[in-house]
Amino acid sequence: MKGISITDAELEVMKILWDATEGLTTGEVKNRLDRSWERTTVLTLLTRLCEKGAVSAEKTGRSFLYKSLVKKEEYGLSKTQGILNSIYNGSVKSMVAALYSGGDLTKEDLRELRAFLEKGSE
Template sequence: MKISTAESVIMGALWTREPLSAEDISAQVAEGQGWSEATVKTLINRLLNKGAIGAERDGRRYLYRPLLARAGYVEAESQGLLDRLFDGRLAPLVSHLSQARKLTPEDIAELKKLIEGFEP
């Protein structure tokens, strides 16, 4: 399932707290994005049509919750990035990031710990 950048902002709000009404989502994301409430509702409808979120009636409004797990989304997006830009290989991505941005000592320690976890 392909989620646009704008739609991912809505998903982020729902992954943080659920369920939320359209008004709650709008209050959380609209101002920071420069969106109207109508834009937020359009994005919600797109996500409903894609099956990424579900809705349940709560009186005169609907409450929305994610059906797409954040972990699954992050995995798919990460793999897509690796495939598109680095032929599916992780080492060139890490190399690029280390050259483009200064790695902190904490970053280096985390990477070493991850690598040690892969070694027999």
């Protein structure tokens, strides 16, 4: 996963592919997006993702089926580690403190985080 840089627009396409149980055509991706992008725009994004190694394209008849080659969890971990290292100098405590002080963590989030940390320390 290291080395793959995905733009915000490409990420929207990746989210569609991650939610799919099988390969999708350009038209199917376009129809599932919450944007009114032209088919050519979606095709351009899919092509770029293929070139980056994030997506595969399999020719079936007259069209291509696109599938994610990168797992959502793998991408999320890579992005999170990047933020952790570049902004918080690798300090998980500082990152969680920033989320907490920003009001982004609910009481339920804190309960789940405590349970996760306690389970991890066993």
